[in-house]
Amino acid sequence: MVNNRERELDRIFAALVDGTRRAILARLEREDGCSVSELAKPFAIKLPAVMKHLDVLSDAGLVSRSKEGRIVTVRLRPEPMREAADWLRRYERFWSGSLDRLAVYAEGKEAEARKKRR
Amino acid sequence: MTSLTLVRRIRARPGIVFQAMTSPEGIAHWWGPDAGPVLLAETDVRVGGRFRVRFRKLDGTEHESTGEYLEIVESKRLVMSWQWTAGGAAEEAGEVSRIEIDLKATDSGTEITFTHARLRNAASKASHGRGWAGALDKLVRHFSSNKEVET
Numbered sequence: 001m002v003n004n005r006e007r008e009l010d011r012i013f014a015a016l017v018d019g020t021r022r023a024i025l026a027r028l029e030r031e032d033g034c035s036v037s038e039l040a041k042p043f044a045i046k047l048p049a050v051m052k053h054l055d056v057l058s059d060a061g062l063v064s065r066s067k068e069g070r071i072v073t074v075r076l077r078p079e080p081m082r083e084a085a086d087w088l089r090r091y092e093r094f095w096s097g098s099l100d101r102l103a104v105y106a107e108g109k110e111a112e113a114r115k116k117r118r
Numbered sequence: 119m120t121s122l123t124l125v126r127r128i129r130a131r132p133g134i135v136f137q138a139m140t141s142p143e144g145i146a147h148w149w150g151p152d153a154g155p156v157l158l159a160e161t162d163v164r165v166g167g168r169f170r171v172r173f174r175k176l177d178g179t180e181h182e183s184t185g186e187y188l189e190i191v192e193s194k195r196l197v198m199s200w201q202w203t204a205g206g207a208a209e210e211a212g213e214v215s216r217i218e219i220d221l222k223a224t225d226s227g228t229e230i231t232f233t234h235a236r237l238r239n240a241a242s243k244a245s246h247g248r249g250w251a252g253a254l255d256k257l258v259r260h261f262s263s264n265k266e267v268e269t
Contacts, residue, residue, distance in 0.1 A: 088122065088237070091122050091234055091237065092122055092124075093151050094150070094151040095122065095124055095232060095234060096124060097150070097151045097152055098148050098149055098150060098151065099124060099126050099148075099230070099232060101147060101148035101153075102128070102135070102138055102139065102144075102147075102148040103126060103128045103129075103130075104148075105138050105144065105147040105148050106128050106130035106134050106135045106138045106144075106228075107128060107129045107130050107227075109130060109134045109137075109138065110129060110130035110131060110134050110227065113134065
């Protein structure tokens with residue numbers, strides 16, 4: 001279970017490293033349910049390359065593909081993304097809280113140091 | 119990739135901030151995500167020296183983190199490795215990440231740039247920090263309001 005979850009997160013973050021893949025996700029965020037050829041249009045890369053990016057996103061569970069006739073429609077899947085964001089936000093909370101208290105403590109020390117000098 | 123960067127301005131000079139970050143007495147005042155107590159703080163502030171900090175969160179759970187000081191420039195820069203030794207999420211067991219702290223003197227005190235990097239070693243190349251996290255958040259918000267997402 002634990003290892004599965006770890007692998008899952010690794011796949012999600014690895015998928016998100018790439019700029020083209022993030023652009024695909026951003027596009028799907030604006031208009032969900034694009035065909036593969038619609039998705040490929042803004043990019044200066046060939047259709048097979050776009051297909052490869054979609055494979056990576058699909059393996060990470062970030063998109064789903066469904067085929068109707070000759071048209072493949074791509075849709076976003078929310079759950080893995082939410083999980084990745086939650087994971088990262090835990091660290092943000094941890095350090096944000098820590099730095100807040102660090103500031104209070106250091107500012108107290110600074111005030112003490114100034115008083116002594118007077 | 120996957121790093122988190124936070125920038126703060128503190129009204130205290132860099133020497134005082136540095137001391138607060140590296141002394142056990144200072145660490146006891148701030149380390150941890152909430153107002154729960156620091157139970158143990160040990161630091162050996164030299165390159166190759168280690169730190170160990172154990173704290174209890176307000177929910178009662180105890181956590182311990184440890185690491186090695188990798189770079190030390192007094193009052194300016196601190197780099198250390200980071201690892202949970204107890205109480206971290208299970209999927210992070212054995213993972214070593216990296217913390218980089220830069221202190222810059224300003225008119226009013228110190229600007230601190232705090233980065234927790236290599237949070238996922240497998241994908242540690244392109245770091246987008248908060249901008250990236252912000253983009254993620256935006257997507258997540260979109261999802262929570264979008265009921266038509268295919269499952």
